[in-house]
Amino acid sequence: xxxxxxxxxxxxxxxxxxxxxxxxxxxxxxxxxxxxxxxxxxxxxxxxxxxxxxxxxxxxxxxxxxxxxxxxxxxxxxxxxxxxxxxxxxxxxxxxxxxxxxxxxxxxxxxxxxxxxxxxxxxxxxxxxxxxxxxxxxxxxxxxxxxxxxxxxxxxxxxxxxxxxxxxxxxxxxxxxxxxxxxxxxxxxxxxxxxxxxxxxxxxxxxxxxxxxxxxxxxxxxxxxxxxxxxxxxxxxxxxxxxxxxxxxxxxxxxxxxxxxxxxxxxxxxxxxxxxxxxxxxxxxxxxxxxxxxxxxxxxxxxxxxxxxxxxxxxxxxxxxxxxxxxxxxxxxxxxxxxxxxxxxxxxxxxxxxxxx
Amino acid sequence: xxxxxxxxxxxxxxxxxxxxxxxxxxxxxxxxxxxxxxxxxxxxxxxxxxxxxxxxxxxxxxxxxxxxxxxxxxxxxxxxxxxxxxxxxxxxxxxxxxxxxxxxxxxxx
Numbered sequence: 001x002x003x004x005x006x007x008x009x010x011x012x013x014x015x016x017x018x019x020x021x022x023x024x025x026x027x028x029x030x031x032x033x034x035x036x037x038x039x040x041x042x043x044x045x046x047x048x049x050x051x052x053x054x055x056x057x058x059x060x061x062x063x064x065x066x067x068x069x070x071x072x073x074x075x076x077x078x079x080x081x082x083x084x085x086x087x088x089x090x091x092x093x094x095x096x097x098x099x100x101x102x103x104x105x106x107x108x109x110x111x112x113x114x115x116x117x118x119x120x121x122x123x124x125x126x127x128x129x130x131x132x133x134x135x136x137x138x139x140x141x142x143x144x145x146x147x148x149x150x151x152x153x154x155x156x157x158x159x160x161x162x163x164x165x166x167x168x169x170x171x172x173x174x175x176x177x178x179x180x181x182x183x184x185x186x187x188x189x190x191x192x193x194x195x196x197x198x199x200x201x202x203x204x205x206x207x208x209x210x211x212x213x214x215x216x217x218x219x220x221x222x223x224x225x226x227x228x229x230x231x232x233x234x235x236x237x238x239x240x241x242x243x244x245x246x247x248x249x250x251x252x253x254x255x256x257x258x259x260x261x262x263x264x265x266x267x268x269x270x271x272x273x274x275x276x277x278x279x280x281x282x283x284x285x286x287x288x289x290x291x292x293x294x295x296x297x298x299x300x301x302x303x304x305x306x307x308x309x310x311x312x313x314x315x316x317x318x319x320x321x322x323x324x325x326x327x328x329x330x331x332x333x334x335x336x337x338x339x340x341x342x343x344x345x346x347x348x349x350x351x352x353x354x355x356x357x
Numbered sequence: 358x359x360x361x362x363x364x365x366x367x368x369x370x371x372x373x374x375x376x377x378x379x380x381x382x383x384x385x386x387x388x389x390x391x392x393x394x395x396x397x398x399x400x401x402x403x404x405x406x407x408x409x410x411x412x413x414x415x416x417x418x419x420x421x422x423x424x425x426x427x428x429x430x431x432x433x434x435x436x437x438x439x440x441x442x443x444x445x446x447x448x449x450x451x452x453x454x455x456x457x458x459x460x461x462x463x464x465x466x
Contacts, residue, residue, distance in 0.1 A: 047443035
């Protein structure tokens with residue numbers, strides 16, 4: 001096996017695989033992705049995979065998310081069907097206090113091109129008749145949608161491999177050494193050398209950072225999700241909290257717990273999630289749950305992506321974030337520009353790891 | 358078994374599809390599941406799991422005791438949401454996205 005590469009990407013989830021794919025569009029050779037297990041075994045394979053923009057805050061982060069969502073139709077043309085649907089996103093609310101928030105949000109986001117409609121109760125129910133008639137209103141934006149995360153990562157991987165990228169899976173990195181002009185990466189299945197090293201370890205970024213003596217301030221957040229049996233198509237939109245997939249199953253959940261890497265599902269959160277489902281869409285009461293699952297999300301200390309060069313170490317890059325599904329098309333594009341051209345078409349200075357210094 | 362033999366009855370996944378993803382690097386039941394949907398249906402892999410272990414063994418030479426079992430999750434058999442629900446509308450771990458929008462001096466933070 002070849003062991004000397006132009007670029008090594010550590011982490012083959014949605015972020016690492018998107019970087020590998022976008023890089024391989026321009027640079028056909030010398031790219032390897034190392035994954036400690038197998039792509040989709042972590043966060044990227046345990047998500048509802050909303051492509052979500054309209055109520056991300058602050059506005060510059062929503063804008064960044066919007067640019068990524070805009071890339072999805074083009075990406076699907078290039079890598080194949082990832083079951084991306086721009087359904088539009090609805091966030092129902094049950095109090096007048098939330099309407100105030102919603103109005104301010106709509107005002108603030110209009111200048112940056114994110115159109116948010118604050119719907120009355122009647123308008124929301126007309127759009128999505130299955131919503132609870134007790135809602136007070138909802139925010140709506142046509143930019144939001146969802147994607148099949150399994151298809152997405154699989155397609156990134158297949159397209160990258162077709163362009164010559166190698167994947168070395170079940171191959172945990174144990175040691176990284178920086179020498180002039182190159183990195184030596186030791187992993188369970190051997191020793192690799194490269195010029196450029198990209199850390200895309202998601203939830204494991206902090207551990208990965210330690211190998212190069214860099215603090216990557218990423219913590220873990222657990223989310224638990226319920227999956228129903230396939231139901232006839234009845235939800236028109238991606239609702240913040242639940243969405244219906246192509247095959248009819250409904251994915252439900254928006255929980256956050258600080259539980260480290262513990263991927264258990266717990267009855268209390270499962271019950272709360274069932275309550276949320278019925279609170280939003282009462283007819284789900286009779287739907288059967290076939291599975292509960294949980295995923296560990298990466299959560300940067302300040303909530304925002306950590307992207308770009310790592311100052312002080314030549315040719316070392318990091319890409320770690322929450323919302324990797326929404327951001328992956330843009331992050332793959334920008335990291336490719338940064339690695340190959342030294343600059344990006346959209347500024348990413350705001351996302352530099354140096355902000356934590 | 359020939360290549361069109363259905364391994365997962367719930368999701369109608371054939372032997373051929375499973376062999377293909379193993380050739381792409383999948384090594385465990387759960388890897389195969391995420392790439393093909395094998396085992397994601399109502400029976401949650403109770404029927405296909407031994408068949409898939411057999412395919413992994415044949416294709417990779419891994420011994421049966423080395424092949425990890427699929428991760429079983431609640432519920433053991435499908436259960437109605439209303440059975441799980443407690444009808445409470447106060448939430449703690451479950452959030453609403455508008456909870457994350459904060460106002461300061463009448464403006465979005």
